[in-house]
Amino acid sequence: MAESINSKTNCEEQTLVAGTAHHELDTLEQPAAKRLRVDDVARSRQGSNATGATDKQESQDAPTNDHGDTAIESTAPRDRRAGITPIRKEYLLDVTASRNSDSGMVDDDAAEGRGNARDASACRDNNQGGVKGKRGKKEKRKKGQNTERTFGRFGDSIQLCNSRAMYPEFSPHPCKFGDECRMSHDLRKYLEQGRREDVGTFGGKCPVFEQYGLCFSGWKCRFVKSHMKELEHEDGRKELILIDDSNKTGFNGKKPTSTPTKVSGGDELDERRSGIYNNVAMSTKIDLNRKRIDFAKADEYIKWINDEATLNNAFHQRRKDQSNEGIEDLRAQFVDPPFKPSEKRRLYFGPETPTLAPLTTQGNLPFRRLCVELGCELTYSEMAMGMPLLQGTKADWTLLKAHESEIQPPAFKPSSNNYVFDNYDNSRDLRFGAQISGNQPWVVTKATDVLSRFCPHLRLIDLNCGCPIDMVFKSGGGSALLESQGKLERMIRGMNAMSGEIPITAKIRTGVKSSRPTAPSVISKLAFGSREHRERLGAPGCAALTLHGRSREQRYTKRADWSYIGECAGLIKSYNEQKDAMADTLAEPDASTLPNSKDGRMYFIGNGDCYSHTEYFEHISKSRVDTVMIGRGALIKPWLFEEIQQGQYLDKSASERLTYIEKFVRYGLDAWGSDELGIGFTRRFLLEWLSFAHRYVPVGLLEALPPSLNDRPPAYVGRNDLETLMASGNYKDWIKITYD
DSSP, rough: TTTTSSSHHHHHHHHHHHIIIIITTTSSOOOOOOOHOOOOOOOOTTTTTTTTHHHHHHHHSSSBTEEESSSOSSSOOOOOOTBBOOEEEEGEEEEEEHTTTTOOHHHHHHTTTTOOOOHHHHHHTTTTTTOOOOOTOOOOOOSOOOOOOOOOOOOOOSSSSSHHHOOOSSSSOTTTTGGGEOOOOOOOHHIIIIIIIOOOOGGGGHHHHHHHHOOTTGGGBBTTTGGEEEETTTTOOOOEEOOOOSSSSSSTTOOOOOOOOTTTTOOOBBBOOOTTEOOOOOHHHHHHHTTOOHHHHHHHHHHHHHHHHHHHHHHTTOOOOOOOHHHHHHHHTTOOOOSSSOOOOOOOTTTTTOEEEEOTTTHHHHHHHOOOOOTOBBBEEEEEEEEEEEEHHHHHHHTEEEEEOSSSSSOOOTTOOOOTTOOOGGOOOOOOEEEEEEEEHHHHHHHHHHHHHEEEEEEOOOEEEOOOOOOHHHTTOOOGGGHHHHHHHHHHHHHHHSSSSSSSEEEEEEEESBBBBOOOHHHHHHHHOOHHHHHOOOOOEEEEEEESSTTTTTTTTTTOOOOHHHHHHEEEHHHHHHHHHSOTTSSSOOGGGGSGGGGGGEEEEEEEEESSSHHHHHHHSOOSSSSEEEEEHHHHHHTTTHHHTTTTTOOOOOOHHHHHHHHEEEEEHHHHHHHHHHHHHHHHHHHHHHHHHHTTOGGBSSSSOOOOOOOBOSOOOSSSHHHHHHTTOHHHHHHHHHOO
């Protein structure tokens, strides 16, 4: 990974990670205590007994309790301060000297290559509001807070045409652009001048080639020397060819089984990797973009939804003195939907199914793959926007790809306490679900339609009703739906009608304002529907509901309110009892209008601040949720799912954590490619993950359990240099880890 991005791009890219991705997260949380730089820490540790300790010794030296956990009970406990991680005395550092010096401070402006803000302002004044381009037109002034930031780019200096990328030197594929092609067709020139030298990581061997016997990046691979050779022909000519061992055994029994999909008659390959599901052909994305996809059925249902909303609004705005005959005439105008939803696939949520939250940016395929390997049973895609999906935007459709490990059925332990359908078939269940966002019923209805048609390997489709980001909120999506409950109900009904056998779920927050929680009314509408719709239309068909125990206003500044989540779980239980009381014993309710669980029971999932197995099981028992969705806790320590499986704390050594980083890199190169672009993406998302992972404090260093997600540690030193390095909050140290 050392050669994948130059130093300037490293600083710029990581500043983007540290400064932008967490601007709305960590800046709102309690600020972390300043730490010494790693160099200073190393010097301060000279002569200490901790120097040179091995990872094995760390685990042996740490005291354990009766359950085998690392017992962190101080014989003389210190006074604990709220928000501060209780670290044992021998690992604490005196930061008085560092606070009075600038040696540990990082100059972000210098790292980004930008000058003083006054200089930038003066420069804008001298431009007199804008700069004229070649055509004399006045360019728009950049808006926002980061107008002086430049993050660079990563790519080859000479772009090799795709007609040459996967083929031998003397047998290229015909270029559809011919002589007008702007890219290079000279393979040797590209290898000598157009790209940087091969990467030395992994011993210079391409991890993708070692896995499949074939590298999907071809000549663009940064490990190309490990899977190429020069073949000399009888006439003396020497030809460069790529090695293809995909038909041989010894590659974990895997080889590229998916057929190449060509782009609109061209020669560019859209997807060739095996073990990846929900691959949507580029031709389908182009048809979506050019509005060639038939939405006749969805349009019919959307028209009914709009007419229903108009009549419903007129009914609510009726005059007080209106006669009963007028009201009855208005009621008579309501009509039933054009068709009923299909019967849904059965779901199950239980204590043995810890769930990974849909994480924006970091909920990518490699990270989900790592979490599944460590014990995660249910995963979600990153939030995909409904409108870009309908426009065939490649970036949003890429979010829906799933690894073969996510297509396997989740854990299931049959018992009398499991609230599932009697005919639940665990072998047909999946681990991977999609989350989408939208601000209008027609958007999410059509998005659900195309997802059910082109992405068959989905466990569920979840509607995001809790995103707090301003861009989403101000457009009427995300958490704004919590105060537009009529629209939210129409969205769920439309999605349920068009999803085929895929169940529909929703994720909400407690409300928009902390002083005005709206979760109970939202839960009521999603469980039964509005009062005027219950008898005629039945329930909207929401199979499960996830509640994040914070309001939009709180973001992450307060702890998740699990007592409130427990109250809402009690409401759902009472709603289920009310449903049984309201049900007509002579006529069974239509199963298509009921939530997708036993007797129409809605599954309820809690979310927020789960950071240990003790908290996980406590939330299930006390708050009475079916399972817990884990977000930041998994980002900081992905082996949290493993702790839940084993029911104990795991004191992962620094070398074990470094192994997880290496796995993420391998999975990233597998997902995004081993070329310049793929390595750049892998490093970018790795640094994003490290901006969370550095907050982990090893269990063996703690004075008391359980650890708290919102606590911040004082300056401390690890049990060895690597552990200290991985605890650094300096982005330069994160870059150093990617080099090592």
